[in-house]
Amino acid sequence: MIQVNHLQKEFRIHQARAGLGGAFRDLFSREYKTVKAVDDLSFSVEEGEMFALIGENGAGKSTTIKMLTGILNPSGGEIVINGFVPQKQREDYVRSIGVVFGQRSQLWWDLSPLESFRLLKSVYKVEEHEGQRWLDRLIEELDIGSFVSQPVRKLSLGQRMRCEVAAALIHKPRLLFLDEPTVGLDVLVKQKIREFLRNLNDTEHMTILLTTHDVTDIEALCKRVLVMDKGKLIFDGLLENLKEKWGNGTEVAFQFKKRTSAEELRTVLGELPCEIIRENDFALRVKVSRSQEMLPFVLSTVMASFDISDVKIMEASTEDIVRNIYSTDSEVVSHG
Numbered sequence: 001m002i003q004v005n006h007l008q009k010e011f012r013i014h015q016a017r018a019g020l021g022g023a024f025r026d027l028f029s030r031e032y033k034t035v036k037a038v039d040d041l042s043f044s045v046e047e048g049e050m051f052a053l054i055g056e057n058g059a060g061k062s063t064t065i066k067m068l069t070g071i072l073n074p075s076g077g078e079i080v081i082n083g084f085v086p087q088k089q090r091e092d093y094v095r096s097i098g099v100v101f102g103q104r105s106q107l108w109w110d111l112s113p114l115e116s117f118r119l120l121k122s123v124y125k126v127e128e129h130e131g132q133r134w135l136d137r138l139i140e141e142l143d144i145g146s147f148v149s150q151p152v153r154k155l156s157l158g159q160r161m162r163c164e165v166a167a168a169l170i171h172k173p174r175l176l177f178l179d180e181p182t183v184g185l186d187v188l189v190k191q192k193i194r195e196f197l198r199n200l201n202d203t204e205h206m207t208i209l210l211t212t213h214d215v216t217d218i219e220a221l222c223k224r225v226l227v228m229d230k231g232k233l234i235f236d237g238l239l240e241n242l243k244e245k246w247g248n249g250t251e252v253a254f255q256f257k258k259r260t261s262a263e264e265l266r267t268v269l270g271e272l273p274c275e276i277i278r279e280n281d282f283a284l285r286v287k288v289s290r291s292q293e294m295l296p297f298v299l300s301t302v303m304a305s306f307d308i309s310d311v312k313i314m315e316a317s318t319e320d321i322v323r324n325i326y327s328t329d330s331e332v333v334s335h336g
């Protein structure tokens, strides 16, 4: 459904010279530098996938979404979505997508969301009967019925965001883009929006792409994650593979009934890829890399060879992992 090949976006930005003399010289000749906001980005997406685009501030996520939604023209590369080239077949393309920008509204401030929905329905030429049934479903599932007739300016952020999501879906697009959809929302509203999106993906097979800084959004919604860093794609794969790659493995803490040394444990574990850390004479920790496949071996081997009084498995949280990725300068692209 989405095919992105070698996508590029460069911005030319004016660089002010330092000091009063510099400002004076700027009046006559300006110096520019080129920022590569998106640098050789390639990926493809199947219909019905729900995935997240993540990365630090300035990584290039918004620029990517703007190009995918046809708002910005790429400097190079190509995008084909649903058979459309967004920049070339703009009108037809826009009818096939829905967009929610967490920071910007597509609802009219002084009108009620319901009136905005009516306007959007006529803009998109939504068929009356079918369109009404779909809208009723959106209102019910997003639980916005009690305030959908009030002016938007009187709504709380959480109420407004749920109406924004309904507005983006009024024409039942096949593809939904959400840029920071849960930013600033309280936990309950976040949960409601996530539940709604999951259901939409399940029942309508809608393809959903979201950018987020909220790791709990990713865990709740996405199997697949794309990580951008300085305009480049540094990871494209499953969330569990992301954990493998940047999670420093899983740690297992063993409490032994008898004194056990790290050397004894190493002998038993042989060549298995793990690091052993001594806590005290009766406690050792084992850091297991490639934990998905290795953890069962490590557990069964140790349990079969020693008298164990306690075992604790400690997996790094997604939040730790994302922090880890952002603090590492990585060039690796992984397809998991």
Ligand SMILES: Nc1ncnc2c1ncn2[C@@H]1O[C@H](COP(=O)(O)OP(=O)(O)OP(=O)(O)O)[C@@H](O)[C@H]1O
Binding pocket: 011, 012, 013, 035, 036, 037, 055, 056, 057, 058, 059, 060, 061, 062, 063, 064
């Ligand atoms: N209109 C613009 N003109 C010049 N530079 C821009 C413009 N838009 C973005 N940039 C630059 O491109 C780079 C990528 O920005 P972008 O907004 O895409 O990042 P982001 O990953 O969405 O960040 P954030 O999480 O803060 O929204 C940044 O260095 C930014 O300063």
